[in-house]
Amino acid sequence: MTPDGFGNQSYITPMTRTVGDAALMLQAMAGPHPADPHSLGLPAGDFVAAARPEGDLKGVRIAWRPHLGNRKLAHEVRDACEAGVAALAELGATVEPMADSFGNTEPVWLVLTQSFWNARFRRYVPEFGAHMSETLLRQMEAGAGYGAVELQLAMFERTRIYREIQSWFGHYDLIATPTLSRTALPIDHDFFAPIEIDGETTDTVRVAWYPYTHPFNLSGNPAVTLPCGWAGDGLPIGLQLVGPHLGDARLLRAAALFEAARPWADRRPPE
Numbered sequence: 001m002t003p004d005g006f007g008n009q010s011y012i013t014p015m016t017r018t019v020g021d022a023a024l025m026l027q028a029m030a031g032p033h034p035a036d037p038h039s040l041g042l043p044a045g046d047f048v049a050a051a052r053p054e055g056d057l058k059g060v061r062i063a064w065r066p067h068l069g070n071r072k073l074a075h076e077v078r079d080a081c082e083a084g085v086a087a088l089a090e091l092g093a094t095v096e097p098m099a100d101s102f103g104n105t106e107p108v109w110l111v112l113t114q115s116f117w118n119a120r121f122r123r124y125v126p127e128f129g130a131h132m133s134e135t136l137l138r139q140m141e142a143g144a145g146y147g148a149v150e151l152q153l154a155m156f157e158r159t160r161i162y163r164e165i166q167s168w169f170g171h172y173d174l175i176a177t178p179t180l181s182r183t184a185l186p187i188d189h190d191f192f193a194p195i196e197i198d199g200e201t202t203d204t205v206r207v208a209w210y211p212y213t214h215p216f217n218l219s220g221n222p223a224v225t226l227p228c229g230w231a232g233d234g235l236p237i238g239l240q241l242v243g244p245h246l247g248d249a250r251l252l253r254a255a256a257l258f259e260a261a262r263p264w265a266d267r268r269p270p271e
Helices: 019-029 075-090 106-131 134-142 148-168 205-209 214-219 248-261
Strands: 061-064 094-097 174-178 223-230 236-242
Touching (some): 061 075, 075 223, 106 134, 106 205
Antiparallel strands (some): 174 236, 223 236
16 A cells, blocks of 8 residues: 555556456445545446447547657557547547647656655665665666655646646547557666667657656546557557546446457467
8 A cells, every 4th residue: 555645646457358357347446445535435436337338439529649748659559549549430439639739747757756766665775775676776866866845846747737637628528549659668678768669769768658658647537548459560559548537437438339349358469
């Protein structure tokens, strides 16, 4: 259980083969708990019922955002995600492109997270540092000098990011983005090194590879990633759908309808 019950920056959520199983897990996990102030007073909701692929998406307005504070997206990823968005339109949704006017959220995330890591783990470095990952140690060191004012300013910026994201849902019901800008990196890739997309060297992992998930860790908006195809290297490509705050039920329904239209659960990696 995290020692900070108010400023969560990451979320432990279901990872399943089907939307229905994700809804079932969420059903078991959701609901009020005295240790979580954000959960108090909120009904759990019937997520299993919400995830039944019934009806269509008529009347649902979806914004397609291929970029979210990043400059490079692999062609195969864009093509697969746009085919996925087209499938949502075939289900009756109105899909509109949305221009990228959003800044990358890594700077504020680093202040918040590296401060958290230092507060929670630095005391253990003298005794257990040899057993900690080099990435964690390096990131704690990078954030060791943040002051209280910098941390508070990052909290203010996080609030601004939340309000900006939530404002998108004044016109749209859901936001669609790629999940990652390219397929999976080699497991031994240097976390601090630039990545390559379509033969071009870009930025580091957080800035260039997964800028699409960072913002919603900060804002708390519900998001789901759905398989929408496979690249030439045989690796999967994901389409992310994001809903307004507490909009999990509508998000699950759209995800279930997408899954029914473009099923993936029978596909297995080669042995």
